[in-house]
Amino acid sequence: MANATKLTPMMQQYQAVKDQYPDAFLMYRLGDFYELFNEDAIKGSQILELTLTSRNRNSKDPIPMCGVPHRAVQNYVDILVDRGYKVAICEQMEDPKLAKGMVKRSVTQLITPGTRTESGVENAKNNNYLTALVYDDQTKQYGFAYAELSTGELKTSQLGTVDTIINEALSLQTKEVVVDAKVSDALVQRFTKLGILVSHQDEIKSMAETSYLTEGLPSAVQKRSVAILLTYITETQKRDLAHLQRAVAYEPSAFLKMDHNSQYNLELTQNIRTKKKSGTLLWLLDNTKTAMGGRKLKRWLVRPLIDRQTITNRQNAVAELLNHYFERSQLTDALVKVYDLERLAGRVAFGSVNGRDLIQLKTSLDQIPQIKYCLGQLDQKILGPIDAHLEPVDDVSRLIEAAIVDEPPISVTEGGIIKDGYSHQLDQYRDAMQNGKQWLAELETRERKATGINNLKIGYNHVFGYYIEVTKVNLGKLPKDRYQRKQTLTNAERFSTPELKERESLILEAQEKSKSLEYELFVEVRDQVKKSIQRLQRLADAVSTLDVLQSFANVSEEYRLVRPELNDAHDLEIIDGRHPVVEKVMGRQSYVPNDVKMNSDTNVLLITGPNMSGKSTYMRQLALTVVMTQIGCFVPAKSAKMPIFDQIFTRIGAADDLISGESTFMVEMKESNQALQQATPNSLILFDELGRGTATYDGMALAQSIIEYVHNYIHAKTLFSTHYHELTALDQELAQLKNVHVGASEKNGELVFLHKVEPGAADKSYGIHVAKIAGLPAPLLQRADVILKDLEAHASPIESQPQATLAATPKPAPASKSGDADGQLALFAEPDRTPRTEPMSKNDQRILNELAQTDLMSLTPMDVMNRVYEWKRRLKK
Structure with a gap:
């Protein structure tokens, strides 16, 4: 800053x-421009791609x-806010003239x-939540409280753990959280690492609105969170917030619990690859058909119900609409013409509404x-509660009809917005202007x-007012006593x-007074x-x-969805179930x-x-069927009998947590632990390929012990996919576990996926076949086949022992001679066809044992090279 x-x-x-x-970019109004100065200008010019100039450029x-x-400031404000910055709008508070x-x-x-x-338009169906957190x-x-300023939604909860807080914030996709001084720096840092802007607000402003909006909240900490939120909103927005609705307390446990990772893995609202809605x-x-309906659908998706009666009520409404095509068609035709009532009401309160x-x-x-x-033609026992809340608000419609022209301008200060006949005084001004013209x-x-x-x-402009224009060739024809020069042009x-x-003077006065x-x-x-x-x-x-309900009915009709039958026996039976998104694509x-059958005698598949082959798709389609059931929608199947689940846990896919510096395997174990610690018998657990991120025997031991723990202690419905075929023997020891496999067949050495889930275990993994499909080089595949046969010939079966880790240790496979003096990986060398005659030393045996237990796919290329170098060095001794 200058002196x-x-x-x-x-x-x-x-x-x-x-x-x-x-901490904000200051947009400072100077005439027809908003200016940025000093550091704001330097940084803003880079972000907004503006030309950087200087004031007092001749000074030191x-x-x-x-x-x-x-007039274009909103576009630039949007860019800055999208990047996570704050923008302060500084206006001229009086006429410069x-x-x-x-x-001022x-x-x-x-x-x-x-x-x-x-x-x-692209964000019309998205909410933008502001969150507050106090301790x-x-x-x-x-x-924990959150508000949506454009719609007036205001909710609050009392939370006990940091993980729950983070999960709520991520589920809401909140971009900013307001905290008081008692929230720890560690938690603030977690928000920051997640890309959430943290703002601070310690003092609570005394307002009558706060008492009204927090009335009836069950705890003092909830009231304080709402009060902090309202104070921050008032301080930043500086305008009427009459559209904010009375705060509603909610309990996360009142809904089907899915942590952010589960929502992400199941691609409920965001595509994993594109980060978009599509897919x-x-x-x-x-x-x-409406923006507000789109937002409600998204809220229902991330908070499915666990209350059976409410689920049934929604299902009844969907069935009624589905069975009345013509009434539903008339309904959708009317809904298409309904604009965003929630946000229109918000603009009215904000004072930003236009004609x-x-x-x-x-x-x-x-x-x-x-x-x-349309609703009157349907069963009022089912749809009557909605009909009762459809108040036409005719008085508002009549007022707007009488006052506002059918096609008003965007500006509300330049005139042309009020109808003739609404105001006698305005009609007089307009008559004077019309007579003047x-x-x-x-x-x-x-x-x-x-x-x-x-x-x-005769013409007019804003600078010189009304004028008489004469071309220069005709100037000699003008009388000199009456005409007074105002402006000279070229011709x-x-x-x-x-x-x-x-x-x-009379016309302009009428125009000004009229506006x-x-x-x-x-x-x-x-x-x-x-x-x-x-x-x-x-x-x-x-x-x-x-x-939302008519949307469910239309989708159910288009994609052949059926009404799921709810039961209290914890029986799950889906016949010809489908993954709705994959099927659409x-x-x-x-x-x-595929079928999914898990009665009270089966808890683990x-x-x-x-x-x-479709294992992950099979698991995901079950989870999506559960979600669709518990939001009240019909489901993709020939028939479905469903229990009501309280939680869904997923460990699908592999990804490092770069922000926390955690490996894929650590993330896998943490997510697995969350399920094991929190799941109940009424939960659904999906574990996909657990244990593959570590050495083979470590991974197999962990996988078996997790299966046993879930089976013996949790009793949740669990789908567990694995490539450890040794684990399929568990069905002999665990009464509520059944083996199923995704079918595949070989024809002329080619692998054909059947995508059909069948009883029993798969006979092998077909990993080399999949590698062939992926296009790996033929010599590599031939070598892998030789190695596989060696490993299978010398490996002993692993015995299943309930309540214990895997007992038997496979006999190590013999190594192939490399003869590679340049340090290439022995696995990629040409196989030695010469029979080995000399006895294997203890040193050789130890190295082969280490090789057999090393999971190369979990190591970096440099780690692999280092280990191979060390093995070769030891072999030369």
């Missing part, structure tokens, strides 16, 4: 404002600056990642009678006749006359609508619920359906079969 004593008055004003917002310390047009001295300026809004309310050191509990369960199920928004609101309200008529047309005709100049014209001159000046009165009338209409915000929000909730004819 404050050398700053101009304007820069002193700028710096005083900037000092209040040191020029001030870096860059700017953006005020009327100001005495420096124009003040920050009117602080836009942050969590408080952003403007969203484009009570007496109860050792956290207060997810949300993508398949989203046939909603076009009000027309959208009126159009939406005009659809409610048609929607109610008629008078000007008549004056132009008179002047042309009096001067004989046929191309004389013409512009003049005024006394009578034109007089009429100009001012129109804006006042618009604000009155907006304030009247604001009184109905809570009614609009209740209506939006009912419409969005109906929208592949096509109905290509997908091979041990799945074997080749890579790429």
Whole structure:
């Protein structure tokens, strides 16, 4: 920062404002531009790709600056906020023409990642949650609250562990969390590493709204979390928050629990590869017609129900809509015309609503009678509760119809927004302007006749007002006593006359008063609508619920989904189940359906079969079927009998946690431990290839002990896929475990995947066949086949011992001679065809034993080379 004593008055004003917002980009309004200065300008010019200039460039310390047009500022604000920054908007608080001295300026809004309310079409179906977190050191509990400023949603919970907090924040996809001083630095660091902006708010502002919005909350820590949140919102937004709904307390345990990793692995709302919606369960199920319906569907997906009656109520509604095609078609036709009532109500409260928004609101309200008529044709025992909340709010519709023109401009201050006949005073101003325009047309005709100049014209601009324009070749025809020069152009001159000046004053006064009165009338209409915000929000909730249910019905019809039958016996029977997303991508004819049968006598399915055969798909499709059941949707199967699960745990796929510096195997073990510690008999566990991230025997021992622990102590429904075929012997020892395998066959040395899950264990893994399909070199595959046969010939079977680790140790396979003096891996050398005659030394035996127990795929290339080098060195002794 430049020396404050050398700053101009304007820069002193700028710096005083900037000092209040040191962690934000300050957009400082100067005329038609918002300017950035100093470090903001240097950093902002890079991010926003603006030209960096300087103020007082001739001084010893020029001030870096860059700017953006005020009409385009939103685009630049969006870029900065998307990158995780805060932006303070500093406006001119008085008309520069009327100001005495420096124009007063003040920050009117602080836009942050969590408080952003403007969203484009691509984000219409996404929520943007701002989260608050406080800690009570007496109860050792956290207060957790979140709000969606654009819709008014406000919820809170009391949480006990850091992992639960992180999981809630990630599930909400929150971009900003507000914390008080008692939240530990370690937790703040975890948020930061996850890319979540942390803001600090310790003081609570006393507001009547806080008491109202927190009324009825069950604990003090929840009330404090909401109070901190509301204070931060008020301090940053500096505007009315009348649309915020009364805080609702919720318990995560009231919903089907899925941690963030499970949601991610199952691709509920985000594609693992593209990070987009396409290819997810949300993508398949989203046939909603409104933005608010799309957001509700997403909330239902990440919080499936565990209450049987509510699930049944949703299923009944879906069935009723599914069985009445024509009424459903009429309903969807009406829903298409309903705009985002939730966010329209938010804009009304914020004061950012414009004429076009009000027309959208009126159009939406005009659809409610048609929607109610459609529901009236259906079973009121099922859909009556939704119908009862569909209040038309006709008074708001009539007000907008009477006041706002059908096609209003975007601006609310430039006129043309209020209908003729709504205000007598406004009609008088408009009549004066219309008469003035008629008078000007008549004056132009008179002047042309009096001067004989046929191309004389009367015009207007904002700088010079009304003028008479005459081309230079006709200047000699003008009377010299009446025409007063106003402006000289290249080929013409512009003049005024006394009578034109007089009429100009009357017209401009009418125009100015007309614009001012129109804006006042618009604000009155907006304030009247604001009184109905809570009614609009209740209506939006009912419409969005109906929208999601009709979406379920449409999707169920299109993809042949069936209603699952719920049971309390913990029996699971899915006949011809399908992975709905994979089926949609592949096509109905290509997908091979499969059964899942796990009655009360079966808790564990041990799945074997080749890579790429469909084991992971089989596991995921069960989880998705559970989720679809418990959000009230129908499911992809010929028939389905389902228990209600309380939790889903998944360990599918392999990935390092780069942020925490943890290996794939460590992540695998941590996720497995979470399931083992928290699962109940009513949970669903999906374990895919556990143990492959370490040495073969370590991995096999862990896999068996995990299976035994789940079987003997947890009793949860568990799908466990593995390539350790030795584990299939467990079905002889564990009564509630059954082997199934994904079928494959060999034809002329080629592997054919059948994608059909069948009883019993697979006969082998077909790993080399899969490698062949992947295109590995033929010599490599031939060598792998030789090694495999050697290993199989010399390995002894592993015996299954319940409650113990794997007992027997396979006999090491003999090594192949390499003869490679350059240090190449022996595994990739040509096989030695000469029979070995000399006896094997103890040293050789030890090295072969180490080689047999080394999982090369879990090592880095450098680690492999180092081990091979060490083995070769020892062999030479």
